[in-house]
Amino acid sequence: MTPRLERTWQKKAHRLGPTDGMNKRQPNIGVGLRPTHYPYLEPRPQTSVSWFEAVSENYMDSKGRPLDMLELIRKDYPVALHGVSLSIASTEGLRQEYLHNLRNLVERIDPFIVSDHLCWTGLQQQNLHDLLPIPFTDEALNLIVDHVEQVQTYLGRQILLENVSTYLRVPEADWAEWDFLKEVAKRSGCGLLLDLNNLYVNAKNHQFDPSVFLEAIPTDLIGQIHLAGYTDMGTHLFDTHSKPVYPEVWELFSSLIARAPELPVLIEWDEDIPEFPLLEAEALKAGHIWNYHHGQTHTQPISAPVFSGLS
Amino acid sequence: MxxxxxxxxxxxxxxxxxxxxxxxxxxxxxxxxxxxxxxxxxxxxxxxxxxxxxxxxxxxxxxxxxxxxxxxxxxxxxxxxxxxxxxxxxxxxxxxxxxxxxxxxxxxxxxxxxxxxxxxxxxxxxxxxxxxLPPHVSLTPDHFHQQPLSGNLRLTFGPSFRLFRSPYAVYEVWKLRGTSQDSLPAKNWGNPQWLLCYKHQQQVFIKHLSEPEYWLLDHLSSGASIEEALERTLEDFPDITATTVSDVFALIKHTGIITHLKMDFPT
Known part of the structure; x- marks a missing residue:
């Protein structure tokens, strides 16, 4: 990290903490903001979630109703911006237009987290719009660290990078996935968004012990947790975000949240999205586990949000 | 390897x-x-x-x-x-x-x-x-009271203003999407359409136009003054009625599609 960037971050420290604006001894459980829930959320009902995560690209290029909805939500809740198109590992470099539009959105929404994925998404003239695997090599590490520094300098803030599910890997690697993630974070100053579903999917697909991965990552490098459901395809596990969180993933969560109570936790659901109250119920499960470790002896539902009027 | x-x-x-x-x-x-x-x-x-x-x-x-x-x-x-x-x-x-x-x-x-x-x-x-598209600040009917429309005025249309024409009734087909496919009326889509599409207060509106109305708006949105636009429209549609012209200007005043008025002064 450059001294200049470090100073910028210190000045903006009130905006950088992943749990900024939240009660640090309450479970910080959020859910993804999805268009299918706009009609439910538009009248601004009381909900059991503490914050929302919005997919950056859905709002960067729209000045229509989606952006209005995001701004409405932002009046009552902290918001994290989670991108899918940064393509931090692309050998073709970063798209300036993308960074420009992302910065505009960040300035408009003032999110408490800005994140994307540790992957590439295709070539600039042939974008595959997928979260694609990278070889865990020194070459990739150096490129990614360089790109993260460019992004953080441009945005003037830290970003988080998420581990992705993969269905193949490059065996000629210099690093294990967990060491690679750790090294990216240490060298670039970014944080990690640890997706425990992706971690589990990769553990099964690539035959490693998920607890080895989990224990290898220092909690101070983690800025957020994602929870979601996968689909068992018979030949491999597939990251679909279409089901409730599986028990094995809840176990990983329990193990991590016991060590890191202040991490914001997100329930992701992108396919076959249930009605909002069912999504809230999934969030409540995370709250129960949090309470088991850090709360009262008898678990209780998460209290109603205390963030109204934060903005 | x-x-x-x-x-x-x-x-x-x-x-x-x-x-x-x-x-x-x-x-x-x-x-x-x-x-x-x-x-x-x-x-x-x-x-x-x-x-x-x-x-x-x-x-x-x-x-x-x-x-x-x-x-x-x-x-x-x-x-x-x-x-x-x-x-x-x-x-x-x-x-x-x-x-x-x-x-x-x-x-x-x-x-x-x-x-x-x-x-x-x-x-x-x-x-x-x-x-x-983002919402734009449009002129209200009050603006048009203060600045009556005259021949040497040029109108600036908002960014969400769009004209669309087709030899087919595509808007009617579009409105049926999501219903049973049996509802697609065989051959009834063969009527030409001239449409105005615009956004007002984050709502997208579609309005049917007649062909002369479409071209009058097209000339105006291409930068012609009101007088020039009327002349060009009259060349192609000599039978255009005063009511049609009046309808177009009523629509201009009340839909919020105009952002600025500019007067041409004689040189």
């Missing part, structure tokens, strides 16, 4: 993901990867290849919902796959994919009995663009 560079890996991976079904993968890539689960290297790459097709087909279907509905699942999936294998996505934003889909349908003419399909796609793209 030498280790692939990151750049080589990404180019080979991209080729493999964009290849047509049942075509081979470069052996350098096949030998350089380890499949997950009980997949083979081929089937692991196939997960990404089919994922790409599904994702872009769905994205296209979100924009061209009515085209999908009219074509039916089977034909739509065939068309979408053909389109995406011949038209790469170059934007970072998946929802930008499909700008060239109407032209593709125009050239491809997939169904002789559905000649309106390309125009329907054009209408859907226009609607999507207008939906995502």
């Amino acid at each position: 030498a280790k692939l560079t990151l750049n080589q890996f990404q180019h080979l991976f991209s080729q493999a993901s964009l290849r047509p079904e049942h075509t081979g993968v470069d052996p350098m890539l096949l030998n350089g990867i380890m499949p997950g689960g009980t997949l083979t290297s081929d089937t692991a790459l196939e997960v990404y290849r089919t994922g790409h097709i599904v994702r872009l087909t769905e994205a296209l279907g979100e924009t061209f919902e009515a085209v999908w509905w009219v074509a039916g699942d089977e034909h739509y999936f065939e068309l979408a796959q053909e389109f995406l294998l011949t038209h790469s996505s170059t934007s970072y934003n998946l929802s930008d994919f499909g700008k060239r889909f109407p032209d593709f349908l125009d050239k491809r003419q997939p169904f002789a009995d559905l000649p309106f399909l390309a125009d329907l796609a054009r209408f859907e793209w226009l609607f999507k663009e207008v939906f995502h």
Whole structure:
């Protein structure tokens, strides 16, 4: 990290903490903001979630109703911006237009987290719009660290990078996935968004012990947790975000949240999205586990949000 | 075998993901990867290849919902796959994919009995663009009271103002999307349409116009003064009535499509 960037971050420290604006001894459980829930959320009902995560690209290029909805939500809740198109590992470099539009959105929404994925998404003239695997090599590490520094300098803030599910890997690697993630974070100053579903999917697909991965990552490098459901395809596990969180993933969560109570936790659901109250119920499960470790002896539902009027 | 560079890996991976079904993968890539689960290297790459097709087909279907509905699942999936294998996505934003889909349908003419399909796609793209545009500050009817419309005025239209014309009744077809396919009225789509599309207070509105109304608005939005626009419209439509002209100006005053008025002063 450059001294200049470090100073910028210190000045903006009130905006950088992943749990900024939240009660640090309450479970910080959020859910993804999805268009299918706009009609439910538009009248601004009381909900059991503490914050929302919005997919950056859905709002960067729209000045229509989606952006209005995001701004409405932002009046009552902290918001994290989670991108899918940064393509931090692309050998073709970063798209300036993308960074420009992302910065505009960040300035408009003032999110408490800005994140994307540790992957590439295709070539600039042939974008595959997928979260694609990278070889865990020194070459990739150096490129990614360089790109993260460019992004953080441009945005003037830290970003988080998420581990992705993969269905193949490059065996000629210099690093294990967990060491690679750790090294990216240490060298670039970014944080990690640890997706425990992706971690589990990769553990099964690539035959490693998920607890080895989990224990290898220092909690101070983690800025957020994602929870979601996968689909068992018979030949491999597939990251679909279409089901409730599986028990094995809840176990990983329990193990991590016991060590890191202040991490914001997100329930992701992108396919076959249930009605909002069912999504809230999934969030409540995370709250129960949090309470088991850090709360009262008898678990209780998460209290109603205390963030109204934060903005 | 030498280790692939990151750049080589990404180019080979991209080729493999964009290849047509049942075509081979470069052996350098096949030998350089380890499949997950009980997949083979081929089937692991196939997960990404089919994922790409599904994702872009769905994205296209979100924009061209009515085209999908009219074509039916089977034909739509065939068309979408053909389109995406011949038209790469170059934007970072998946929802930008499909700008060239109407032209593709125009050239491809997939169904002789559905000649309106390309125009329907054009209408859907226009609607999507207008939906995502920012609201603009428009002149209110009060402004027009203070500044009566005179021949030497030029009007500036807001960014969401769009005119659309087609020899087919595509708006009527579009409104039926999502209903039973039996509701597509055979041959009733053969009426030409002239439409105004605009956004006001984050709502997209579509209004039917007559042909003279369409061209009068077209001339005005191209920068002609009111007098010039009327003259040009009269050349093509000498029978245009005062009521038609009056209707157009009432619409201009009340829809919020105008952002500025500029007076031409005699030189």
